[in-house]
Amino acid sequence: MKTDSQLQHDVMAELEWDPSIHHADIGVSVTGGVVTLSGLVRSYAEKLEAEKAAYRVAGTKAIAEELKVRYPADAKTADSEIAKRIVDVLAWDALVPDDRIKVKVEQGWVTLTGTVDWYYQKEAARRAAGRITGVVGVTNLISLRQVPVASDVKERIMAAIKRSASDDAASVTVLTDGGKVTLGGRVKAWTERQIAERAAWAAPGVTSIVDNIVVA
CATH class of the missing domain: 3.30.1340.30 (Histidine-containing Protein; Chain: A;)
Structure with missing residues (x-):
């Protein structure tokens, strides 16, 4: 170690x-x-x-x-201009349902709200907003729409982890409670933990994740 x-x-x-x-x-x-x-x-x-x-x-x-x-010495970008650029970027991003997302900017800090179907859409919106010049931070309050949870969601998550991760995946545990997923176990690298999180978020109906995986 x-x-x-x-x-x-x-x-x-x-x-x-x-x-x-x-x-x-x-x-x-x-x-x-x-x-x-x-x-x-x-x-x-x-x-x-x-x-x-x-x-x-x-x-x-x-x-x-x-x-x-800390930005270069140029004049700071106005909040209204930052907001417009973010709205334009979201409209061009095929991964983001821009009609469901609202943007607020205050002193360069962006707050995103709205509702989407998938976690990857929420993350895509955050990444898009963060790339705009003048943004000093992003608060992502976009929520996930409640959808029926597949009865075999645990098996789907475990199968996805095993496809992507190494032998460490065998030590990962998955508990489900409605749309909430709790991950546990031990892995050797942070990337293995991230793989498990991504696999869980990709499962249908998942709205929140508690990641208790230990990197050791």
Whole structure:
């Protein structure tokens, strides 16, 4: 198992390796496998990429994200212009049912509301909003429409995990209660945990997930 100093070194190397991240202004500290990212980034999208980079490193158990967005010295984009750009981007995104989503922008912070059928649509809307220049953060309050839960949803989730993950998938447990899914067990890498989450969200009728999988 990696020491905290080894994990810190690996996360810093991963941030430096990713060309979409300006790593010079990002600090990394690690305590008990929990990675803290601090410092400055140039956009909300870069903030998300830094998080993803840290999660990619084996041994990362959790992330405390304290990054702040600092834009170049240009004049700040008006909230009305940011909102218009987001609405336009959502309209062009084939994954997003834009007619069901409302956008609010206040001092660069975006709040998304509405109702969609699938979790991937909710995430696609968040990603699209986060790419717009001037956005400093996104609160995603889009809800999932209640649909009947398939009787074999647990089996579908387990089958999807086994198709995508390694032998670690055998240790993942799935409990269902209506549209709520609780994941448990142990895996060796954070990517295995993410695979299990994606598989659960892809199941019909799932509206919430409690992820208790331990990375060890």
